[in-house]
Amino acid sequence: MSDKKDKKEKELKEREHKEKDQKNPAEAEPSRRSRKKQNTHKAILHQAKVLFEKEGIGNVTIEQISESADVSRSTFFSHFASVDDLLKEISNEEINDVFDAAEKGDGKLTVSALLKQLNDDTYPYPYLSCEVLMRGILSKGESNFAQVDRFLRKEIVTDKSYANTLEEFSSKELSALILGAFFGLIFQKMINDESFTNPDETSVTIQKFIKYLQNQEELS
Amino acid sequence: MSDKKDKKEKELKEREHKEKDQKNPAEAEPSRRSRKKQNTHKAILHQAKVLFEKEGIGNVTIEQISESADVSRSTFFSHFASVDDLLKEISNEEINDVFDAAEKGDGKLTVSALLKQLNDDTYPYPYLSCEVLMRGILSKGESNFAQVDRFLRKEIVTDKSYANTLEEFSSKELSALILGAFFGLIFQKMINDESFTNPDETSVTIQKFIKYLQNQEELS
Structure with missing residues (x-):
């Protein structure tokens, strides 16, 4: 995942800047400028997400994005080459977020942690998330999903808690069922015009479903 | 469902025509013309689906649609007011098909029959089906789903075979899980660039999953 590498590189650069600041206050200026540039970048991303949603x-x-973010057209283009470029960053941001969460949860909790983060990230921008998902699928290119x-x-x-369920379903089928459960719950809210205010509404069901698939050993 | 009514009315009219044909061969002419009109209608729909996919x-x-169906632009407009009108008919056609199948399966098999038909109808036009689904969801209007x-x-x-599972999940949750399972399997094929040749590939998993949800009484 080159995006993860990019992120790591960015973090390293930021750390370098910080260290420079501490060593020599006179060299703080470029750091302040770079921080300002980062804030502008974040503001454009945020306003774009709000408008897309x-x-x-x-x-x-x-x-429209430039106006909302209070930047000029040329500033926009110094951050993003195109709307597609911006969409790519939105999509990569979400996927990195989700993998970071999965890495924090360990063993039996990895899948749960990934789905929890995916759900939490979807709630503020459900329509945008679905449109990004669909564009990924319909473009027939490599999708983040x-x-x-x-x-x-x-x-x-590798997780032993699925051992009994794996006698009935393959890991490929179980992955589709778990991701599908998430999409199903989000789509159901949308087609019934329900509001996306409390992420727990769907998160509780997804977590219950994951446990349901894991705990078959206790039933049989 | 007014679409079902429309269909019934159409069927009745067709029957009237047939009866007329039998009674008086001289009156067969309008029926032949109407049959030709119906064939043109079907040809436009079919070519549109192929192109959309x-x-x-x-x-x-x-x-492009008119050219593929070998009709003039004005003939197209005598059948459909717009592309949106055509899309509506494609979507209604699929949903009527799916409900007809569900009515044929009874009791424990109704849900299975509906999902089987939904799966079979999706295979010839998977990308079109997903795009129609997404347009329905994103338009925030009443979706066929x-x-x-x-x-x-x-x-x-009403189906007693879900009684035990209903102690863990609500019927709303189970509906989302079953429809989600279907979407999950179709999306998974798409993001992995698999071909849609044999509908059984996903149908077998969906049917297994439905039985898995129904058969919890036997496990506990």
Whole structure:
């Protein structure tokens, strides 16, 4: 995952800057400038997400995003080459977030932690998340969800708590069922025009479903 | 469901025509003309589906559809007011098909029959099906899937074979899990760039999953 590498590199650069600041206050200036640039970057991303969620990706222009983020068109282009470039970063941001959460949960809790984060990240921007998902699927290119699918399959095979369920379903099937449960719950809220205010509404069901698949050993 | 009514009315009209044909061969002419009109209608629908599947809905023009169906632009408009009108019929056609199948399966088999038909209808046009689904969800209007969701919830409550599972999950949750399982399996094939040749590949898993949810009484 080159995105993770990019992130690590960014973090390293930031740390260098911090160390410089501490060693010599006179050299603080470039750091302040870079921090300002980072804030602008975040502001553009945030305003884009708000607009995409409200209007739909195809109905938002670079002009609207720039205006909302209070930057010029040329500043926008110094951060992102295009709307597609911006969308790629939004999608990568979410996927890195989800993998970071999965790494923190260990053993039996890895799949739960990944799904919890995916759910929590979807709630503030449900329509945008679905549109990004669909664009990934329909573009027929490598989708970020292919990474999540591969990760889940591997986890399910190594985690002993799925052993009994694996006698009935393959790890590929279980990965599709778990990710599908998540999509099913989100889509159901959307088609019934329910509001996305409390992430627990769907998170509780997903966690219950994961346990249901893990705990078959106790039933048989 | 007014679409079902429309269908019934159409069937009745067709029967009237047939009866007329039998009674008086001289009156067969309007029936032949109406049959020809129906064939044109079907040809436009079919060619539109093929083009939408291949190119994506947004990349297909009325001119392309008319050319593929070998009809003039004005003939197209005598059948459909717009591309949206055509999409509505494609979506209604699938949903009527799915409900017809569910009505044929009875009791414990209703949910299975509905999901089997949904799966079989998706295979020839998987990308189009997903795009229609997403458009329905993102338009925030009444989606055909809201009808399927309501139908499944009602079936799950009346079908005794879910009784034990209903102690753990609500009928609303189970409807989302079953529809989600279907979407999950279709999306998984797409993101892994697998071909949609044999509908059994996903149908077997969905049927196994439905039985898994129904058969908890035997495990406990």
